[in-house]
Amino acid sequence: MGGTMRAVVLGGPGPVGNLVVRDVAVPEVRPGWVRVAVKAFGLNRSELHTRLGLAEGVTFPRVPGIEAVGVVDGLDPADEECGPAVGQQVVTMMGNMGRTYDGGYAEYTLVPVGQVIPFSSELAWEVIGAVPETLQTAYGSLTTGLDLAAGQTLLVRGGTSSVGLAAAALAKGLGATVLATTRKAANVDVLKAQGVDHVLVDDGSVAGAVRALYPDGVDAALELVGTPTLPDTLAATRVHGTVCFTGMLSNEWLVRDFYPIGYLPKGVRLTAYGGESGDLPGEVLQHYLDEIAAGRISLGPTHVYRLDDDDIRQAHMDMEMGRTVGKLVVLTGR
Incomplete structure (x- = not known):
């Protein structure tokens, strides 16, 4: 694919100013991995721990983010039979995302094929982005x-x-x-x-x-x-x-x-309890997305931010200081 994308890059542990939105190369598809065009991503305490230097095994600079939602943008031809089709809506989470390899705080993320969960929903991306983790x-x-x-x-x-x-x-x-x-x-x-x-x-x-x-x-x-x-x-x-x-x-x-x-x-x-993407059955994800769409359940309030320096830093400060109730979600604008 080539080209560049916007991504949040954490140069090293420290204050929110260490989170910088940069233009970086779009990750290239390789065997066993799938590229997701990220529509939204949720913020988690895990990323706060990474920024504060409390997480183990993280190398820098790093694109943080242990979850993302979007659509499959590309996969290796060898994985076409076992992987989701291009254009399929998916969520991805955990599996060392944002720690040993770049995570979801970006317009594209590359993750192992087995780490995506397909779904189908007409919910807004900021709603879906609050769900996976x-x-x-x-x-x-x-x-x-x-x-x-x-x-x-x-x-x-x-x-x-x-x-x-x-x-x-x-x-x-x-x-x-x-x-x-x-x-x-x-x-x-x-x-x-x-x-x-x-x-x-x-x-x-x-x-x-x-x-x-x-x-x-x-x-x-x-x-x-x-x-x-x-x-x-x-x-x-x-x-x-x-x-x-x-x-x-x-x-x-x-x-x-x-x-x-x-x-x-x-x-x-x-x-x-601490889980991975494989611990959330696809049918359970689909069921609760359908329940949310039907108005029969709510997972709580959602606070939406943009993919830019000011908003990502504000979101991290809101999370660190406990200023909000509910889930913090960033829309990539793709």
């Missing part, structure tokens, strides 16, 4: 992580994050009762609008409020804040209940000097 993480956490079932109670710690909002919507669809936390009382209505049954304003300790509602504790809890709140989340969970550690909005994920008998309440189970 958010849905994959929420769906995997509730199924693989928690095995959540109808009639159970779920505590979402970090409820106003994009994954928290999506998890609440999916859990309500499963028939669960949802409790969710927010640090800001102004966000209570947002969580109520998402179908949350009990909103808890989080001052660092919510276990008492949870047990005032459910004396034995909740059946399941999704930890999205990180290790600072994990002990309290465990304390809010019943014997034989399960806590799934999925997120780290606090940028803290290590438990120092971990002594299981002293750290874990008796009988409370602790697991974790």
Whole structure:
């Protein structure tokens, strides 16, 4: 194909000024890889960790971005039988995107053929752009992580994050009762609008409020804040209940000097979830896109930015400072 494209290039860890939109070469198709013309991409804490120098295995300069949505633009002739057709709508995520090879913060991205998930939708790209990683993480956490079932109670710690909002919507669809936390009382209505049954304003300790509602504790809890709140989340969970550690909005994920008998309440189970594109079945992606299009479900608010220096830096600052509720999405303008 040749030519150039606009891409966000991170020269090295540091402030938002290190994110620069540049003209770079369009990636060339090679065997086993597919080129996607990116229509939109979501922002994730993973890219914040990369910019802050907290991510391992990243080489610079790097085009960040662990997810993107768009259409197949090219693939090697050897992959035409097993790969998606040119023009097919696809999402792609994870698989070291934006870490060991360039990711989705660009007009084109080149990813392994097995890392794209085809779909068909007439939704606007800014809507689709908010879905892939958010849905994959929420769906995997509730199924693989928690095995959540109808009639159970779920505590979402970090409820106003994009994954928290999506998890609440999916859990309500499963028939669960949802409790969710927010640090800001102004966000209570947002969580109520998402179908949350009990909103808890989080001052660092919510276990008492949870047990005032459910004396034995909740059946399941999704930890999205990180290790600072994990002990309290465990304390809010019943014997034989399960806590799934999925997120780290606090940028803290290590438990120092971990002594299981002293750290874990008796009988409370602790697991974790981190998924790849292969963990989101194509039929699940298509189902939820169809549900969104029909107005039967919402994964929460979306905030849209443009692919230019000012907007990408503003988006990263909004994410880092927690200024928004919901998913941040950048439109490439292609």
